[in-house]
Amino acid sequence: MIGVCVVFTVYIAVIPLGFLLWQSFRTPQTADVPAIFTLENYIAAYGTADTLRLFWTSIRFAFGASVFAFTLGTVLAWMNERTNTPFKSVFYALSLIPLVIPSILFTVSWILLASPQIGIINLVLQGWLGLETAPFDIYSLGGMIWVDGLHYSPMAFLLMTAAFRAMDPSLEESATMSGANIFQVAWRVTLRLTWPAVVATILILFVRAIESFEVPALLGLPVGIEVFTSAIYQAVHRYPSRVGLASAYAVALLLITTIGVYSVSRLSSRGSKYATMTGKGFRPRQIDLGPWRWFTAAIFIVYFALIVLLPFAVLLWSSFQRFYAVPSMEALQNLTLDPYRFVFSYPNLGRTVWNSVLLSFGSATIVMLVTSVICWIVVKTKIRGRWILDNIASLPIVFPGLVLGLSIMVFYLNVDIGVYGTIWIMYIAYITRFMPYGLRYNTTSMLQIHQELEESAAMSGASWGTTFRRIILPLLKPGLLAGWIYVMIVSIRELSTSILLYSPDTQVISIVIWELWENGQYVELSALGVLFILALFVLVMVAQLIGRQYGVKEQRA
Amino acid sequence: MLNVAGLFTEYPNPQGEVVKAAQDVTFTVEEGHLFTLLGPSGCGKTTTLRSIAGLERPKAGEISVNGRVVYSSAKGVFIAPNRRGFGMVFQSYAIWPHMNVFQNTAFPLEVGDRHFSRTQIRDNVMRVLAAVQLDHLADREATMLSGGQQQRLALARALVMEPALLLLDEPLSNLDAKLREKMRFELKRLQRELKITTVYVTHDQSEALALSHQIAVMNEGRIQQIGKPRDVYERPANRFVADFVGNTNFIEGTLHAIGPGFHLTVRTEIGDIKISTDLPVSAGDRVTMSVRPEDVALSDTRPQGENVWEGRVEQKVFLGEAIDFRVTVGPRELLSRQHPALRTPVGGPIFVQLDPEKCVLLKVV
The missing domain is CATH 1.10.3720.10 (MetI-like)
Incomplete structure (x- = not known):
């Protein structure tokens, strides 16, 4: 399990950088002219x-x-x-x-x-x-x-x-x-x-x-x-x-x-x-x-x-206008719910929302779990070279969203393992992009877990896996939860990485907003935007409430 | 029962330098005994304990319990801590804050190699909680316990799997003075009742003297002396042990004459002192003696017997149950602990007497 997490992290963090550099020295590839060094x-x-x-x-x-x-x-x-x-x-x-x-x-x-x-x-x-x-x-x-x-x-x-x-x-x-x-x-x-x-x-x-x-x-x-x-x-x-x-x-x-x-x-x-x-x-x-x-x-x-x-x-x-108009008395008489009707009848709306939810919840969960293992290695073990792992997992933080999207796009265009154009490439992008944040949240929490809490589990006869599952993860909960909420929120709003990677099947809400803007559909965009902001607001409130409930309990510890 | 032989440990410090901890540590603990590793911080006692636990991997040596080798550099054996089946109480108690008292205690039975039914776990946990008088708090959140209760919970958790060996790492150091004394009795009673073989680590000499069957005094990674509490205190092997285990006066001198029956005279700056020893020494040796403050007898009138000098009171410190005197004899200052009944004023004359039996000749290192 440790090995899997390490390999996963290294793969996901190092690949984009390498390929980006490689690609910057290549000519465009076409059907009959292969790419060469340039x-x-x-x-x-x-x-x-x-x-x-x-x-x-x-x-x-x-x-x-x-x-x-x-x-x-x-x-x-x-x-x-x-x-x-x-x-x-x-x-x-x-x-x-x-x-x-x-x-x-x-x-x-x-x-x-x-x-x-x-x-x-x-x-x-x-x-x-x-x-x-x-x-x-x-x-x-x-x-x-x-x-x-x-x-x-x-x-x-x-x-x-x-x-x-x-x-x-x-x-x-x-x-x-x-x-x-x-x-x-x-x-x-x-x-x-x-x-x-x-x-x-x-x-x-x-x-x-x-x-x-x-x-x-x-x-x-x-x-x-x-x-x-x-x-x-x-x-x-x-x-x-x-x-x-x-x-x-x-x-x-x-x-x-x-x-x-x-x-x-x-x-x-x-x-x-x-x-x-x-x-x-x-x-x-x-x-x-x-x-x-x-x-x-x-x-x-x-x-x-x-x-x-x-x-x-x-x-x-x-969002209550048929066509965008500056506020005035006559505009006030033209109030309509049409933009909202448009949003709710938007083809694939359900699918788009579902994609956004799946992506944000899924990547938040994976990010927090994988980085908890990475962070355990970095903080708790004395393995030589563990700082390298820390740096590798933090590497994506230097990638602007757009650049990360570009590198991942280039890599999976060249290495065809069937993820290009699917939701999986979005998962990979989100996980890569937000891994450093997950790592930071987990590290803060991990540093507060006394070494002896873990050692006493070993002395009680627990194996590493049992200790991790029954001692480390529960004690890490405040950090895990805070990090999860953060990654969930930032990935649901994510635009700059997704914009180079989405396909019609894998649209997310922020992409739809972008497309409405490109098409000049301002009032429809506003309606979707209002709903999106309200949904995000509710989501944050609920998350805070849950977080506080756990947070209070942990603070006594 | 527990055999530790030729143990060497080292670890890298935060600066990356290799720190040598235990050096050639060898000792044996008998079945049912409480064995204490005593020494100042950084002497290697905790590293030795953690090596026995398996939380640290030594560089060389062999550790076996009841003939079962748990670590041997020669045979390439290292058994993981969770397979050793030892109980351990940590300095911080390491009570898991996300579990209640019962869950904390039940954990070792749930995760170990042996499988227990739910009723067995219940019975065992309640029995051991009763032994440490926590059974009425079984459902309490672990974080709601007082310091002394946490300490007992940690003990219960270490005992619940009926370990072959109990390891205690400064278990009383986080308690306040009054509670520490109470728990000292408690711990001793429990250990003597259960007759569980125990290795105890502490830097507190009075704790070590109070609890142990045997004490190993350690300094700079090496064992300085192993012995019963009374031996270690009354017949310290060297200057370090004499100084670390209790207060003492060191008096240097030259062996002057060897009389019959190991009776010797030592010529010192305060005069000739008659002592007895069983160490192999010869006339002309430079030697150091240790005399405990309570063995420096003071009186206002000249007492009968040998080794009597007249001195002067320099300073008095009233401690309640005792009074500490600083007395000068010639060029020397001696520390003496007396019953508060002695009321000689500061600056007044006083007689000092040293019992030849209590002047301990230290090994010349």
Whole structure:
């Protein structure tokens, strides 16, 4: 069983990388011309000034989005952790909601809000201020940064909240006692002490932004702003498709993400210099903002409106229209349920939903079980070279979704074992993509299981399999469950990997949304999107409820 | 019963260096005896115990129980821990938090090689829980137990499969002082009643002295002395044992004269001390003696007999049931434990007497 898990992991993690590199050195294969070795892809990809522009645009986009998300998230986290802003406990709970909204729906809703032609915000502002032209253009680099940064600011918020919570508040208090004011403390002590977390958070956000596909594809491509991910998509989807060129782009993207991920891991492994953890159960003193606390509360409300209420409201509005129309009195009279009727009569809807459910539940289960064994080997045994296994299983984390889809597509096109075009290739892709996350969740939990709990089972006469099944897995339950929920949610929203791998039989919900967008069926898309978001929301709530039930029990242990 | 012969162990530390733990460890434990491995942390006692358990694979040596070889480097035998059938109580107790008291105790009967019916499991579990006085808590969640109850549960779980050998790894070190003392009696009673052969690991000398039939004192991977508690305490083999097992005064000197019947005189910085020994020594040897604080007799009036000096009280520490004196005799300072009735003030003169029988000559290493 251990062997099977190890072989499975190595197979699933190493194959895509190898094939991607191999493919980037090959000419396209046709019926009568076999593929041969070539450097042409690299020359085509890197031999022109266009590539430099591509690279520059990608960097500017990723940098802008990550810094924007970080600034927003950090300010909110600081306000939430260190000030007496009213309603902040409510806000913390609400801050998790945006993570449920799939990127493609978030992007679409912001198009409906801020596109120069139909954007509601633009039209409203034009009406009020009597402007000739639309004040906002979402189809621009700035628009891309706005949407992507806004969507991932909750991630920055969560990461920085954790960093602030880990810090010994007496360090800040002593600065206050030395006479520093609120902003001096925040700038000169709080932020400096959380410096490793700051850099790590920005890097994580940067890597994520450069992997982002939905925003550049929906907002950038219509006006010719290309980044690496959208360039890869274009290269595959033109006719004849140029997989080799896409692979060459992908290799560059992979290099950037690898450097980013490597820096993050280096940073967190030598963060001990800034050991901010003291283990003392101090409650941080909260800064009294006085009347300003209503101002910070207003910031929270505006933020929540921008990230959840407005996007969801605009989707909801549009989902009750026959053709998309800007809100107005006459549009109000044309409310209809047609889009929902369309969604429910959509051919293969049942099958699509079933695919999504099967894929997300199935891959979450497999990911968590396989990584629990891998993680046991890495954490609990003293086998030489176990760190290699850890790195191999974490390898897929450097793959942007699109690049992973590309590599897997290329591999199973060349090695025909009958999975191409079936649901199995989607399984393989999802499992590969989310394995590193499963591993992280399991590792956190596994580290907390005392070695002697396992040894006492061995002394009781239990074999390894029995020990694993009856001791390790039950004790791992909090991590297993949290990881399972996470992987389930991210795989049900997955788009960028699936988009290169699906076939008509293996469509998933996010792909249907993508196709509706391509066909210009906005109102139908909105209806499906509203249902999807509601379903995801319910799913997360139920999962949290179950998780809490188990979580509470385990906490006593 | 248990035979450990020529055991060598080593393991890589987190820096990747090889640490040598047990070095040529050899001992025998008789049927029904409680045998203690005593030593400071890092002396190899836990590694030795874990080697017996099979949780660690030694480099060399042989371990057998009742003639059954469970490990032998020469014969290439290594039996997995789950096939050895030994019971073990861990330092952390290792109570499984996801099972209740009954389930924890029943686990060894469910997973072992021997198969038990459901009623057999029930009967065995309840019997052993009754023995450790936990039968009324059988349905309680294991995490809801107090420290002492957890300790007894761990013991019940180790005993339920009627093991050939019981291994205890510092089982009392996680309890507070009062409870530790209570559990010490409990453990001793249970071990003596069940007559189960036991290997006990601890760094606490009073625990070792209180519980054991035999004690092996270990340091830096090697056994320094094996003996009955009284022997180890009263006749320590070397400086390390004398120092580790209880407090002591070391007095260095030169053997001056050997009289009849092993009566010797040692010339030291406080004067000539008459002692007796059965060690093979000769005149002119440099030697070290160990004298326990309770064997340094103090009195306000000059006592009769040999080895009497006059000294001065430097410091007193009142401990409740006893009082510790620091007394200078010439250039030396001696530690003495006395009944609190002795009230000589600090700075006052005092008489010091050493019983020749209690001045233990240590082996010259």
